Amino acid sequence: MSKHGGNIEEVARRLNISSKEFLDFSANINPLGLSEKVKKSIEKNILKIERYPDITYYDLKKAIEDFEGVSYENILLGNGAAEIIFNIVRGIKPKKALVLAPTFSEYEEALKSIGCSIEHFYLREEDSFSITNDILEKINEDLDVVFICNPNNPTGVLTKSKDIKEILLKAWETNTVIVVDESFLDFRQDKNIYECKKLLDSFKNLIIVKSATKFFAFPGIRIGYGFISNNELKKKIDGVGISWSVNTLAKEALIAGFLDKEYIKVSLEFAKNEKNYLYENLKNIKGLKVFKPSVNFIMIKTQKKDLYEKLLEHKIIIRRCNNYYGLSDEFYRVAVRTREENKKLIEALRLIMM
Numbered sequence: 615m616s617k618h619g620g621n622i623e624e625v626a627r628r629l630n631i632s633s634k635e636f637l638d639f640s641a642n643i644n645p646l647g648l649s650e651k652v653k654k655s656i657e658k659n660i661l662k663i664e665r666y667p668d669i670t671y672y673d674l675k676k677a678i679e680d681f682e683g684v685s686y687e688n689i690l691l692g693n694g695a696a697e698i699i700f701n702i703v704r705g706i707k708p709k710k711a712l713v714l715a716p717t718f719s720e721y722e723e724a725l726k727s728i729g730c731s732i733e734h735f736y737l738r739e740e741d742s743f744s745i746t747n748d749i750l751e752k753i754n755e756d757l758d759v760v761f762i763c764n765p766n767n768p769t770g771v772l773t774k775s776k777d778i779k780e781i782l783l784k785a786w787e788t789n790t791v792i793v794v795d796e797s798f799l800d801f802r803q804d805k806n807i808y809e810c811k812k813l814l815d816s817f818k819n820l821i822i823v824k825s826a827t828k829f830f831a832f833p834g835i836r837i838g839y840g841f842i843s844n845n846e847l848k849k850k851i852d853g854v855g856i857s858w859s860v861n862t863l864a865k866e867a868l869i870a871g872f873l874d875k876e877y878i879k880v881s882l883e884f885a886k887n888e889k890n891y892l893y894e895n896l897k898n899i900k901g902l903k904v905f906k907p908s909v910n911f912i913m914i915k916t917q918k919k920d921l922y923e924k925l926l927e928h929k930i931i932i933r934r935c936n937n938y939y940g941l942s943d944e945f946y947r948v949a950v951r952t953r954e955e956n957k958k959l960i961e962a963l964r965l966i967m968m
Contacts, residue, residue: 618719625931637955639948640933642767642798642911644831645955646884649877652830655870662862669857674865681872684811684841690851693859695797695825695838700724702793702821702840705851708758714745716768716938718795721761733757736940743769743905745777753784759791764808765798768935768947770907772802775810782817790819791847797825797838801885801909811841818844821851828910829881830871837864885910889950895960896948901967910950918967919943928962 621640626633671691679686692698703724711725715734725732735752737743743766753760760781765772778794785792799805810822822841827833837860842848871877889907896914897904903915913935918924922934936943948959 622931625926629926631929635929637930637951637958639951639955639959640931641833642828642909642949643833644801644829644881644885644910645888645949645951646877646881647831649830649871649874651874651877652832652867652870655866656863659863659866662866665862667858667860667862667865671860671865674860674869677869677872678839682811682841684814687845688814688841688843688848690821690823690840690842690848691860692838692840692855693861693864694827694833694836695795695823695840696720697836697855697859698823698838698840699793699795700727701851701855702823703728703730703759704854706759706791706847708791710757712749712752712757712760713939714762714766715940716743716766716935717761717763718767719938721763721793721795722939730758734939737766737769737771743771745771745773747780749781750784753781753788753790755788757788757790759793760785761793761795763795763797764810765802765908767798768911768913768933768938768941768945770905770909770911770913772808772908775808775813778810779813779817782813782820785819786817791821792817792819793821793823795823797823797828798909798911800824800829801882803882803886814841814843818847821847826868826871829878830868832864832867835861835864835867837868885950888953888956891953892948892950892956892960895956896963899960899963899967902963907950911947912950913945913947915944916946916967917944921946921966924966925959925962928958928966930959930962 622633622636622638675686675689678689699720708730710731712733713721715736735749782792794810825838905913933947935941935945
């Protein structure tokens with residue numbers, strides 16, 4: 615079973631059906647698709663692929679600096695957030711790590727790739743899958759790195775930056791690096807309550823990771839970035855990176871995306887409205903336990919073990935969560951899509967759960 619969503623082509627091949635026939639609720643991508651400015655930028659810059667990208671990525675880093683308000687010197691780049699996660703692990707070479715359970719699988723994959731010992735901090739359903747203060751007891755001198763996904767994937771639970779600051783304070787005493795993955799925070803209109811970039815100057819043990827492709831809807835061209843204020847650690851991370859890892863079209867697409875203020879505004883409002891619409895309708899379906907979402911995906915729980923297969927009969931793909939540590943085969947994740955698509959999911963679930 616795939617460890618990620620978005621594997622619609624794989625499912626289509628297995629069922630011998632065209633992928634165009636499916637509605638993909640397994641990948642959490644902005645349903646509005648590419649902005650027109652991004653499309654035009656890709657078309658305009660297509661011939662630039664005949665040359666290598668600027669190996670310093672000066673224009674891209676300046677665009678990120680302007681958009682995020684983080685200094686050029688503190689920016690990490692990668693071929694998607696996943697590459698940055700792997701570069702962090704291979705750069706700092708931790709011997710022991712703490713990972714939430716459940717959470718995004720790529721942290722563990724990266725840690726396993728270097729033989730790092732992994733301990734899990736299990737998030738409990740009775741605590742609404744929130745990070746509790748018990749995590750502070752897990753942070754000691756033997757622990758080299760902690761990964762925190764905020765909002766967490768697949769639970770959608772948010773952690774305020776003031777609470778992450780408490781973790782950073784404890785980790786500072788034990789010389790432990792805290793990696794905060796904020797890949798979905800851009801879908802929040804109030805993200806300033808949760809984002810940690812304001813803590814960078816105070817905590818040299820903080821690394822922030824962001825995926826640009828989810829909000830701007832171009833996961834096929836791969837680009838991510840991150841922030842770090844520790845120059846020594848940054849050199850180690852940059853030192854294991856591959857030259858020209860960000861392709862020219864991805865660079866130009868992100869720069870254009872940052873400048874499309876109307877697309878950003880509309881996307882935020884759209885995501886909020888459709889998230890609320892889908893949640894309110896799903897929670898009224900008998901046999902589903904629906905966890906309150908914070909961004910553009912919703913976790914559900916049901917004792918109907920064949921839900922995934924039944925939805926495939928309706929040409930709908932969702933994300934099974936039984937390969938997340940800490941979750942059973944009762945858990946699933948659905949993306950927030952357009953109103954028309956969301957209605958089709960709701961109608962299919964009502965029929966299946968009757």
